[in-house]
Amino acid sequence: IAILVVAADNSVMPQTIESISHAKAAGVPIIVAINKIDKHDADPQKVRSELLRHEVFVESMGGEVLDVEVSATKGTNLDKLLEAILLQAEILDLKANPDRTAEGVVIEAQLDKGRGPVATVLVQTGTLMPGDILVAGNEWGRVRALVNDRGVQIKEAPPAMPVEVLGLQGTPQAGDRFAVVNNEARAREITEYRQRLAREKAVAKHAGQRGSLEQMMSQLQTSGLKEFPLVIKGDVQGSIEAINAALDKLGTDEVRARIVHAGAGAITESDVSLAETSGAAIIGFNVRANVQARAAAAAAGIEIRYYSIIYNLVDDVKAALSGLLSPERRETFIGNAQILEIFDITKVGKIAGCRVTEGKVERGAGVRLIRDNVVIHEGTLKTLKRFKDEVSEVPGGQECGMAFQNYEDMRVGDVIECFRVEMVTRTL
Known part of the structure; x- marks a missing residue:
């Protein structure tokens, strides 16, 4: 079930339209939560009529889509929203088997300073427990602890429960599937195979971009493509994916941003040395460089730019790319x-x-x-x-x-x- 959250004062925005398209492509039912109804300029009726234009027919407009007016800050009607979800689940007979090995999806992943790699996962079927051997995307690990949304350690995570998993070897990608396997040998085998595939894909992509020296020279002469290399570090994998997607859209036939490396966690000395060898700029999104990295960057004369808003980051990269364009x-x-x-x-x-x-x-x-x-x-x-x-x-x-x-x-x-x-x- 997709919960579409729309602000009553802003109405339907481009990201709302994108979410509707995703929900329709997945073929899942939608419940509309009209948020911010406590604001004086809220207009829920405008939201309903605008949703009609995107073929989302709410019940009050004669359709089948449930809609609930809520306020997240005041807690208004949140119980009604939960009721609507349960009702929809009951009608569709949505059930999961808790008595099998756990499977689900990684919602987010980050590198925590004290706890190491932390993955927020949603258990979709089976029950996840501490001690389980987990494979998530290209990473594996033994579940050291499960932490719920209130920061409390729990003994098991049944279906439909989001939990933070501690104990993975590295940070998986947001959107990766996870599954529990029988033993460590099997987990290592799967992750090594996936990592090899990912490496081969990266090498193939890189080779496709580079080719031989002669190809590079002829490509430069014919296409005149100029690249702006970047090393990007962010707080969580989701932000990095969003930044990558936004920067990809900026590219033209003449200029483009080339992401040398992107990862979750603080900016380290190895990031600075990578930026130095590839001639890249370093961008930190909601993260900071450690002391050694700052000293190395100052010695190498590499600028580290910090951002907390994606739009500002994209605008700055856009301005830098515009500077690479040859004048008309x-x-x-x-x-x-x-x-x-x-x-x-x-x-x-x-x-x-x-x-x-x-x-x-x-x-x-x-x-x-x-x-x-x-x-x-x-x-x-x-x-x-x-x-x-x-x-x-x-x-x-x-x-x-x-x-x-x-x-x-x-x-x-x-x-x-x-x-x-x-x-x-x-x-x-």
Whole structure:
């Protein structure tokens, strides 16, 4: 059962729409919890009508989706929400077998300073107990302790119970499946196989990105892809996944953020040395660098940036990537002049006697010689004269003398086009 929490004052947001799509794709029933009803600008009816647009029909609108108006801070109607969940579970006959080996999913994982790797798991079937040998994703361990949502150690975790598991060898990924196995040998075998697969996948991805030296060089010449390497450390795996996904979306054909390493836990000396060898910047999300890492970063001249809001982090990386974009060449037409006569002057060379037919002609601007609508030459002016004086510009309708820098093949009837080039800084 998916519980869709929608704020009564904000109504349906992009992440709400995304959640609806996930629930529909999974084919699970939805219960809508309209939160923040204690606020003065709350409008639950607006939420209901907006949900109609995304094909979520609540009961009051003639649909089958249950909705409950709640307030998380005041505790209003939370009992009704629990009743609605139980009712829905009873109607659908949702039951799990508690008398078998435990299985479930990792909701979150983090590296705790005092307790080591801690995984928050949701038991979906069976009963999890201390002493069980657990395989979660690429990690395994013997369950040292189970801690419930109130921080109390418990003796068993039956189906539908979320618990913190202590005793794993490392932090699994959020979303990994976990299962209890018979012995340590089996657990090691499974995790080693999964780690080997993950390594092979990473190597294949890296090889696909890099290729041989010749491929890299040709790729740089053809695609001109510029990369911004980053080492990311976060408090929990979920945040890191969200940051990775957000940074992936920023990439274009020209620039992209390349995540050299991402992991949960404090910034260590090894992260700094990795950043130094790969030329990466270090980003800490809700974590700090330890004393040794700070000293190593200061010695290597590596900047460590700390963030607590993903939007700020993404904005800063976006600004850095925009700086890698090559500026755009923008051309502005200034004017045209027609050659009426060619004068051959000793020690000076050929000078074209012209009349400005359109716009104006400026000294210092770029010029093109056009013959029968074909560009013959592109360059700069050597001289721009009005009678015998050098001038900076000649307006339309007036006559002038022009000579090209290092080019003399001009003929009567040719058109000289004058243009200005600007380099415009681009942003993502």
